[in-house]
Amino acid sequence: MSHVFGRGTGALPTAVRGDGCYLYDADGRAYLDGSGGAAVSCLGHSDPEVRAAIHAQLDKVAFAHTGFFTSEPAEALADLLVNQAPEGIDKVYLLSGGSEAVEAAIKLARQYFLEIGEPGRHRLIARRQSYHGNTLGALAAGGNAWRREKYAPLLVETSHIAPCFEYRERRDNESPEAYGQRAANELEAEIERLGPETVMAFIAEPVVGATAGAVPAVPGYFKRIREICDRYGVLLILDEVMCGIGRTGSFFACEQDGIAPDIVTVAKGLGAGYMPIGAMLCSGAIHDAIAQGSGSFQHGHTYHAHPLSAAAGHAVVQAILGRSLVDRVQRQGETLNGTLCDAFGQHANVGDIRGRGLFRGVELVEDRETKRPFDPARKLHAKVKSAAMKEGLIVYPAGGTVNGRDGDHILIAPPFIIEDAQIDELVAKLGRALETTLA
Numbered sequence: 001m002s003h004v005f006g007r008g009t010g011a012l013p014t015a016v017r018g019d020g021c022y023l024y025d026a027d028g029r030a031y032l033d034g035s036g037g038a039a040v041s042c043l044g045h046s047d048p049e050v051r052a053a054i055h056a057q058l059d060k061v062a063f064a065h066t067g068f069f070t071s072e073p074a075e076a077l078a079d080l081l082v083n084q085a086p087e088g089i090d091k092v093y094l095l096s097g098g099s100e101a102v103e104a105a106i107k108l109a110r111q112y113f114l115e116i117g118e119p120g121r122h123r124l125i126a127r128r129q130s131y132h133g134n135t136l137g138a139l140a141a142g143g144n145a146w147r148r149e150k151y152a153p154l155l156v157e158t159s160h161i162a163p164c165f166e167y168r169e170r171r172d173n174e175s176p177e178a179y180g181q182r183a184a185n186e187l188e189a190e191i192e193r194l195g196p197e198t199v200m201a202f203i204a205e206p207v208v209g210a211t212a213g214a215v216p217a218v219p220g221y222f223k224r225i226r227e228i229c230d231r232y233g234v235l236l237i238l239d240e241v242m243c244g245i246g247r248t249g250s251f252f253a254c255e256q257d258g259i260a261p262d263i264v265t266v267a268k269g270l271g272a273g274y275m276p277i278g279a280m281l282c283s284g285a286i287h288d289a290i291a292q293g294s295g296s297f298q299h300g301h302t303y304h305a306h307p308l309s310a311a312a313g314h315a316v317v318q319a320i321l322g323r324s325l326v327d328r329v330q331r332q333g334e335t336l337n338g339t340l341c342d343a344f345g346q347h348a349n350v351g352d353i354r355g356r357g358l359f360r361g362v363e364l365v366e367d368r369e370t371k372r373p374f375d376p377a378r379k380l381h382a383k384v385k386s387a388a389m390k391e392g393l394i395v396y397p398a399g400g401t402v403n404g405r406d407g408d409h410i411l412i413a414p415p416f417i418i419e420d421a422q423i424d425e426l427v428a429k430l431g432r433a434l435e436t437t438l439a
């Protein structure tokens with residue numbers, strides 16, 4: 001009997017080895033990692049340079065508390081990230097994962113307004129059907145009804161506006177641009193409703209991942225969001241924990257939306273699965289207000305900026321940049337999208353295929369024309385996941401549409417090193433998993 005208390009249900013295979021795009025279980029069975037776990041393993045499972053960097057750092061120094069020391073890999077990683085970051089972003093706070101990065105972002109926003117003498121600003125606006133993490137602050141920000149409901153009494157009240165889900169919300173006679181403006185204007189209405197002097201920040205995923213299966217916003221949506229934030233002095237926090245670090249075909253996903261946030265979070269792809277790491281990046285203006293005010297950000301975790309994690313993150317970012325993997329994500333992303341559309345574009349139960357780069361989602365619906373979702377009680381996305389595992393394929397079941405609990409999406413986010421033949425293998429195995437599940 002296993003004493004490990006974890007997330008998976010039922011008997012799970014034991015992962016004993018990873019090689020490139022494959023994981024192997026104790027019986028020697030191979031699983032093609034079609035989702036990088038959950039958009040994590042962007043370099044595959046056995047990258048020699050990342051492994052060497054971790055070993056080298058371990059041989060130098062494993063831990064030095066950030067209250068006393070900085071470290072070479074933390075400094076080097078922060079430099080690399082700032083070089084890639086959107087305009088105005090020039091400070092990096094290293095953490096151990098995505099939820100920690102989001103918590104830090106929320107607290108930084110609050111402290112900023114205290115420092116600049118606007119203590120009334122404490123409210124956060126987020127979007128329905130978003131995911132920002134599992135700790136209480138990040139869970140309060142998240143807009144997935146099912147994830148929140150058990151913990152509702154513990155969660156800080158947060159407003160949730162509609163996400164920008166063109167495939168579901170755009171009216172027949174509406175252009176994508178007009179729809180984007182309409183969706184973004186919900187933010188303005190909510191700020192006005194709450195009172196601008198009470199609103200601290202708006203948080204959103206540029207491409208919605210875990211709850212919706214890789215849904216990007218329509219062009220112009222985030223530009224309008226940026227304008228609204230600027231007009232009301234509200235900070236814009238972008239959560240790129242899942243979609244950042246090259247995953248969508250640009251180093252930061254928001255580059256493709258043509259905007260720069262005030263604060264941005266990254267995690268999964270940053271450690272690429274080799275070490276736990278996340279980061280919260282912020283503008284110089286926010287940092288300086290705090291530095292010149294009370295002096296320091298009142299936050300910290302024992303393991304933040306851990307040297308081994310930073311060494312892994314630095315090696316990952318170097319690999320992505322040095323091997324031109326962002327360009328590769330664009331190319332392989334087009335191939336993946338084409339292969340998915342050829343295989344499932346006309347499928348009776350596929351409502352939408354969307355995404356950017358190597359971050360793609362397949363929406364499963366009962367009725368292709370009306371896009372009526374399947375009965376949530378069927379938990380179809382979870383069944384597709386299990387059927388895919390039987391085929392030797394890992395894909396991520398992204399559940400929750402409309403009210404945060406209906407709807408079935410399959411998230412596909414393979415390692416950036418995926419080859420054409422492996423894309424064919426992924427789509428063929430997913431096709432068989434869908435057939436078994438829908439039969």
Ligand code: PMP
Pocket residue numbers: 038097098099100102131132133134205209210239240241242243267268
């Ligand atoms: N934000 C987003 C957008 C995420 O997708 C996730 C993880 N799925 C998180 C935050 C939380 O990250 P972690 O699981 O590393 O705490």
